[in-house]
Amino acid sequence: MELLKKRILADGKNLGNGILKVDSFINHQVDPVLMDACGKELAKRFTGVQATKVLTAEISGIAPAVMTALHMNLPVVYARKSKPVTMPDQIFLTLTASHTKGHIVELIVSPEYLSAKEKILIIDDFLATGQTIMGLVRLTQAAGASVVGIGAVIEKRFEGGRDVFASLGIPIEALAVVTEMHDDKIIFED
């Protein structure tokens, strides 16, 4: 997606150690017009998978997932990292390593909103090592539901996340695929 790649080149920053800072338009400050365009494009790419629900993880996944869900006219569920008082005692919970936080985090979904009949489209801001998305896959499987697609705004191909999901045999889409980062150079696929 050219618009997104241009924005990454203009405002993204390689902080080293594989960390791509996109805080000015995705992760802390959000450009809602760009997120809307990303959601529209992801919705288009997953037209054929017949998803019944979009699933993401708080926090940074929310904006792109809500926009994708808007364009697919589907509800979106975001896995919580702590259990709010409004959630029932019986929950789906899995543990995952957070690359950017440097520790283990919980991902929690209420069975109220993840039933066995759902066909889940997972959307997140980044596909990097695939740890968070794998957590979402485990939650879906724990509910007896199926994952029908995985979409990310940005993929860091060099972190290998895509390979983690190859065995699922489902479409995996990313709107900007970063293959290398060196100093102030961010290099895309193609």
Add this chain to the structure above:
Amino acid sequence: MELLKKRILADGKNLGNGILKVDSFINHQVDPVLMDACGKELAKRFTGVQATKVLTAEISGIAPAVMTALHMNLPVVYARKSKPVTMPDQIFLTLTASHTKGHIVELIVSPEYLSAKEKILIIDDFLATGQTIMGLVRLTQAAGASVVGIGAVIEKRFEGGRDVFASLGIPIEALAVVTEMHDDKIIFED
């Protein structure tokens, strides 16, 4: 906003102790079409305030704030509750009590995205005791910026949050104002 009130009556739940559960369409599962309509209505109500940026707090504020910002064509910043590695060392930080979490949380904004010249429109899912929104006001003031409006999807009038901000002399808007909750009854203003 009639559409929202109807949805609250249909799917909202009074859990007691002033807690209104709207997890099926705002806080855990999100109805993106309803959030888009809420964002459109909030954008309309704040047309006159000449905001330059929307500010909210992760997590539940993100969906309505992003939708409001989309319809106002403004960037949106969400205050973080923990400092990610991509954030600089110098930050704006304030402490606030979380009603639903039952403990003190940090609200953090990077000075990169909150400068003295900004006119900030604060958007959140709930206006209840006003603690979280007051934290956002303090962050804005710490940056030397001004708050030009406060908008919430749902106001729990009986928790008094609105009074906290009276001295600011700015418009405060809520799309559904709950005045009382008794057992399975949720009563709106008017």
